Amino acid sequence: MTDATPSLPPLAFLGAGSMGGAILRGLVAAGLTGGGVTATNRSAAKAAELAELEGVTSVALETAPDANVAAAASADVVLIGVKPAMVPDLLDEIAPHLRPGAVVVSLAAGVTLATFAKHLGEGVATLRSMPNTPSLVGKGVTGLAAGAAATADDVALVRALFETVGQVVEVPESRIDALSTISGSGPAYVFLLIEEFTKAAVRMGFDVDAARLLAEQTFIGATALLASADVDPAELRRRVTSPKGTTERAVAVLQAARLDDTFTAAAEAALARAKELAAGA
Numbered sequence: 001m002t003d004a005t006p007s008l009p010p011l012a013f014l015g016a017g018s019m020g021g022a023i024l025r026g027l028v029a030a031g032l033t034g035g036g037v038t039a040t041n042r043s044a045a046k047a048a049e050l051a052e053l054e055g056v057t058s059v060a061l062e063t064a065p066d067a068n069v070a071a072a073a074s075a076d077v078v079l080i081g082v083k084p085a086m087v088p089d090l091l092d093e094i095a096p097h098l099r100p101g102a103v104v105v106s107l108a109a110g111v112t113l114a115t116f117a118k119h120l121g122e123g124v125a126t127l128r129s130m131p132n133t134p135s136l137v138g139k140g141v142t143g144l145a146a147g148a149a150a151t152a153d154d155v156a157l158v159r160a161l162f163e164t165v166g167q168v169v170e171v172p173e174s175r176i177d178a179l180s181t182i183s184g185s186g187p188a189y190v191f192l193l194i195e196e197f198t199k200a201a202v203r204m205g206f207d208v209d210a211a212r213l214l215a216e217q218t219f220i221g222a223t224a225l226l227a228s229a230d231v232d233p234a235e236l237r238r239r240v241t242s243p244k245g246t247t248e249r250a251v252a253v254l255q256a257a258r259l260d261d262t263f264t265a266a267a268e269a270a271l272a273r274a275k276e277l278a279a280g281a
């Protein structure tokens, strides 16, 4: 946060599960819930998980069936964090109750701005976001695409909101699915690499605890080094790789496995699936 960051107005999180909850917790940790936040979930159990958060009113539909309408009516920024298939019904429910000038922010993968406009009306300022789960620890990357009715001030406000939990990249909506194949799904790729790296350590004869420590701390340490250094990963890799040394041999094996093609194919598979989902498959 900088002094230039606008303070946040009253917020509503309609559906605060893994993703909505991560962003909500990030805002609380940053001390930015002073404008008031209402979070809704279906079950009382889920609502109870958020009840202790500073500045957050956590409500369950189970006990307050009109909670989404009440929360939407009380907020200047309404974040939609339910599963994609549930979004249209939720929008129909809240549309008549939005405040004039309210900004609606979608967290839902694959739901287009056109769908939002159809259910809320063309005049409602809407932005589509694609956050990722490291938002929970303030290290997220969020892609942001603004709808036609969103003003520059609306975009700045929503950008500031997501910047409390990481970095923001603004893109046209046509690039959101492509962005999602990298940063949205990306944490899963990284965890898979760590899983496989840990298995290699076990095969080298370490017990599981030691293998996890070696593999996980190496990833955490290497990424912290990357974050702290003003050099690119290729240069940092070269600094570990003495000519004719052991690392050079290992890296040659990894490169022979064509990680470049594999990562491209993985991203293309994710993009193809996004298109299938958009077509209702």
Ligand SMILES: NC(=O)c1ccc[n+]([C@@H]2O[C@H](COP(=O)([O-])OP(=O)(O)OC[C@H]3O[C@@H](n4cnc5c(N)ncnc54)[C@H](OP(=O)(O)O)[C@@H]3O)[C@@H](O)[C@H]2O)c1
Binding pocket: 014, 015, 016, 017, 018, 019, 020, 021, 040, 041, 042, 043, 044, 046, 047, 061, 068, 081, 082, 083, 084, 086, 090, 107, 108, 109, 110, 130, 131, 132, 133, 184
């Ligand atoms: N997880 C990710 O990495 C990720 C990344 C980018 C985008 N997203 C998007 O984020 C959205 C949520 O995904 P998620 O992984 O956070 O799912 P999730 O953990 O299941 O969260 C959805 C939440 O919505 C609540 N809910 C269900 N129906 C509701 C209703 N009518 N009104 C209010 N709340 C309701 C659920 O409460 P109950 O559990 O009590 O039913 C649940 O806590 C999706 O649209 C997804 O595309 C997720």
